Amino acid sequence: MTKRSITFYLNGRPVEAYVSPKDTLVDLLRNLDHFGARESCGQGLCGCCTVLVNGTSVSGCLELAELIEGKNLDTIEGLDAGGELSVVQQAFIDAGAFQCGFCTSGFILMVEQLLDENDSPTPDEARDYLSGNLCRCAAYPEILDAVQLAADKRKSLQKEPA
Amino acid sequence: MTYEILKPETLQDAFGLLDTDDPMVRPFSGGTALMLMMKSGIFSPSRLVVLRDIPGLNGIRLEEDGSLWIGALTTLAELEKSDLVAQHAPVVTHALRHLSNRRVRNVARIGGALAHGDPHMDLPPLLSALNAEVIVEGSNQGRRISVQDLVTGYYETSLESNELIVAVRIPSQQSWQSAYRKFTARSADDWPALGVAVSLNASRNEIQDLRLVVGAATERPTRLEQSEGILRQEGRSGLERATEAAMASVEFMDDAHGSSQWKKALLRVELRRAVQEILDRNT
Ligand SMILES: Cc1cc2nc3c(=O)[nH]c(=O)nc-3n(C[C@H](O)[C@H](O)[C@H](O)COP(=O)(O)OP(=O)(O)OC[C@H]3O[C@@H](n4cnc5c(N)ncnc54)[C@H](O)[C@@H]3O)c2cc1C
Ligand code: FES
Ligand code: FES
Numbered sequence: 001m002t003k004r005s006i007t008f009y010l011n012g013r014p015v016e017a018y019v020s021p022k023d024t025l026v027d028l029l030r031n032l033d034h035f036g037a038r039e040s041c042g043q044g045l046c047g048c049c050t051v052l053v054n055g056t057s058v059s060g061c062l063e064l065a066e067l068i069e070g071k072n073l074d075t076i077e078g079l080d081a082g083g084e085l086s087v088v089q090q091a092f093i094d095a096g097a098f099q100c101g102f103c104t105s106g107f108i109l110m111v112e113q114l115l116d117e118n119d120s121p122t123p124d125e126a127r128d129y130l131s132g133n134l135c136r137c138a139a140y141p142e143i144l145d146a147v148q149l150a151a152d153k154r155k156s157l158q159k160e161p162a
Numbered sequence: 163m164t165y166e167i168l169k170p171e172t173l174q175d176a177f178g179l180l181d182t183d184d185p186m187v188r189p190f191s192g193g194t195a196l197m198l199m200m201k202s203g204i205f206s207p208s209r210l211v212v213l214r215d216i217p218g219l220n221g222i223r224l225e226e227d228g229s230l231w232i233g234a235l236t237t238l239a240e241l242e243k244s245d246l247v248a249q250h251a252p253v254v255t256h257a258l259r260h261l262s263n264r265r266v267r268n269v270a271r272i273g274g275a276l277a278h279g280d281p282h283m284d285l286p287p288l289l290s291a292l293n294a295e296v297i298v299e300g301s302n303q304g305r306r307i308s309v310q311d312l313v314t315g316y317y318e319t320s321l322e323s324n325e326l327i328v329a330v331r332i333p334s335q336q337s338w339q340s341a342y343r344k345f346t347a348r349s350a351d352d353w354p355a356l357g358v359a360v361s362l363n364a365s366r367n368e369i370q371d372l373r374l375v376v377g378a379a380t381e382r383p384t385r386l387e388q389s390e391g392i393l394r395q396e397g398r399s400g401l402e403r404a405t406e407a408a409m410a411s412v413e414f415m416d417d418a419h420g421s422s423q424w425k426k427a428l429l430r431v432e433l434r435r436a437v438q439e440i441l442d443r444n445t
Contacts, residue, residue, distance in 0.1 A: 002164060021167050021210075024197075043198060044266050056239075059265045062197045066167050067212065110264075130261020131351060 006069040010034070011078030017065075020046035023081035025051055025068060029075060036076035036105040040134075047133030050106035051075050053055050079112070087157070088112050091150035092143075101136035107133050111147055120151055165207045169215050173326065179323040181210045189213055189326060191235060192270040195278045219328055222246050223428045234273030234327045235319040235415030239264070241272060247429060251292060253333050253340040253359075255389075257284050260351045273327040276309060279317040279382075282353040282419065287377030288314055288342045290385070291359035294332045300325035310375070313382045338363050339443065341436045345428050347419045355419035356428045360436040363445060369397050374433065377393075379414050379425035386411065389433070398441055405430050 003018040010032065019028055026039045026049050037060045040048040049060035052074040079086045088111050091097070098104045107130065114121055114129045121129065126147045135143065165186075166412060170176040180187060186208040190196055193212075199205035213219065219235040224242050230250055232241065241247055242258035261267065261284045275285045290310040298305050301324045309330075314320050321327070340361040346352040357377040363370045371394055374386040388411050389404035396403070409430055414422035 011367055021165050042201060044194060044263070047263070047265065050265065056268050057265050058269050062194050062266075063269070064167065064193065064197070064210075065195075067214070128259075129264065131349070 004066065006066060008068045008070060009072045011074055011081065012072075019065040021064070021066060023065035025049075025053075025058075025063045025073065028065035028068070029060065029073075033076050034075055038102060038105070040102065045132070045134070046103070047106040047110065048103050050109045050133070052113075053107060057110060074109075076109060079108070086112065087153045088115070088146070088150045091146040091153060095142045095146035095149055096139075097140050097142040097146040099136075103133060103135045103137075107135070107143055111143075111150060114147070115151055115154055121147060121156060123148075145158055165209060165211045167212060169212045171215050171217075173218075173299060173328070174256040176211055176216060176273075176326065177299075177324050178212060179209065180326070181301050183323075184208055184422070185323070187323070188209065189277075191274040192237065193274075194266050194270045195274060195280065196351045199411075204229060213273075213326070223436055224250065225331075228336060230332040232272055232330045232332070234329055235383060236272050238262075238267040238272065238275065242267060249404055253292070253342050254285075254288065254332075257288055257342045257344070261285070262353075264350055272330055276312060277319060277321060277327055277332065279313050279315075279319045281313075281383070281415070282378045282383055282417075284342070284344060284354055284357050287357050287375040287383040288340075288359040289330065289332065289341060290383050291339075291342075291361040291373045291375045292332050292335065293361070293373065294330055296327045297331060298325050299328050304328075306331075310383070310385060316381045318382075330357050335361075337365060339440045341439045343432045343436045343439075345432055353419070356425050356432060358429065358436050360431045360433070362437070362440050364441065374437075376408070376410070376412060376429060376433070378419070379422075379429060380412055381415055384412055386433075393437070401434055401437060405433050406435075408433055 003020050005018055007016045013154045026037050029037050037051050038048045039061045040046045042061045044059045050057055051060045054072050088108050123144055168179055190212045220233045222232050224246055225231055248255045295306045295308045303396040312319050338361050341361045344354045345356040347355045356379045359375045361373045372390055374390050375383050376385040386408045389408040392400045392404040410425050414425045416422045
């Protein structure tokens with residue numbers, strides 16, 4: 001299949017890549033050795049392939065790679081860019097919010113978005129926001145704990161004087 | 163087999179690229195529906211005409227006559243978050259909360275949601291009950307099609323291959339009230355097994371006029387005209403007869419979401435609840 005060269009920003013860095021028309025964002029990322037977004041259902045249902053396009057969450061399994069040209073693509077690999085885990089990442093560890101971890105990068109990216117939109121989500125709001133993410137290990141109670149932990153931590157960091 | 167992905171920047175260019183007899187050439191907006199069909203091998207495109215870079219097809223505005231104009235490329239998430247929609251068609255805001263998940267809503271567009279023609283969708287019956295229409299342009303003259311007439315059958319619409327939905331118009335809902343009830347067989351945000359949309363003009367708590375539309379249980383969104391007639395004549399006391407008539411008049415469809423018998427039973431319950439829900443708001 002004929003490949004085309006495209007350029008885009010991957011976690012803030014400009015990247016050139018060769019894509020075929022059939023490639024999805026998950027295929028593109030795998031070719032760039034980024035394995036955090038994973039294809040599981042392949043149908044938009046489970047959220048394991050969650051990535052951010054221009055700051056908005058999408059299912060990487062349903063988006064054509066060619067359409068990322070010129071845009072920002074952010075993945076789980078970009079969250080600890082400074083060498084430090086994000087508040088949400090750390091909260092998932094502290095709450096034990098995973099077993100196998102297959103769903104975790106998707107959940108973490110969605111929780112980052114949730115807390116950007118709503119700094120104090122109730123458990124019901126968190127459940128609703130995350131209802132499109134599935135965890136086969138059923139770590140749901142701990143994931144909700146992690147949301148609470150991360151929300152509290154982010155708020156306390158904001159209060160601290162710079 | 164490979165295919166080409168083209169990104170026209172004007173409607174005219176898009177019409178040119180779509181103007182062919184090849185059924186494997188398709189417009190592509192959010193792509194959520196097309197990607198599912200492509201990944202499962204149901205659809206093998208020869209050309210995808212991506213509409214996302216065409217200006218003028220975005221946004222939501224209130225027109226002078228009180229109607230809402232919604233550009234075809236408006237995402238379902240934008241629709242869900244719109245204050246204008248919440249104010250003038252709150253039933254749409256409510257329905258969107260359980261229409262698929264957040265990531266799909268971030269990508270899927272209202273034009274794609276109406277042009278897809280899959281019976282298992284929430285917006286076609288709902289917008290039909292609101293008496294909405296799509297504004298269509300093409301290589302030939304533009305036209306308007308009521309949402310009720312847009313979907314003509316199972317994955318079939320009245321759009322020509324070189325025609326595009328450019329906007330959706332929801333007329334002023336003043337003096338009308340609506341409810342949409344969705345029943346799913348799996349999670350709450352799944353494709354519906356049954357969707358019932360009801361719009362009532364019920365001033366002084368008497369039914370002056372109404373539209374009843376059932377979706378998902380049927381091959382295409384279906385107006386329940388007989389039931390409408392009964393309620394128009396008999397008012398609230400005709401509700402039982404109207405639900406009986408709906409069950410008898412509709413051809414139900416068996417599918418992965420449930421048997422036709424089950425959907426028939428669901429319609430009885432959900433249609434009554436939807437009408438009741440609106441009448442109760444006014445008492
Ligand atoms: C995981 C998942 C869950 C879902 N759950 C639900 C649900 O609960 N309820 C529900 O209603 N739907 C549901 N859907 C379906 C979803 O609503 C549709 O896939 C979506 O609305 C289609 O919009 P799109 O912009 O992605 O369309 P596309 O995939 O781009 O296009 C769909 C069709 O419309 C045509 N088209 C697109 N834009 C135009 C235009 N402007 N003019 C003319 N033709 C056009 C295309 O050629 C194609 O035939 C779900 C989908 C997924 C993936
Ligand atoms: S793999 Fe994309 S949503 Fe499940
Ligand atoms: S931790 Fe295993 S799928 Fe969620």
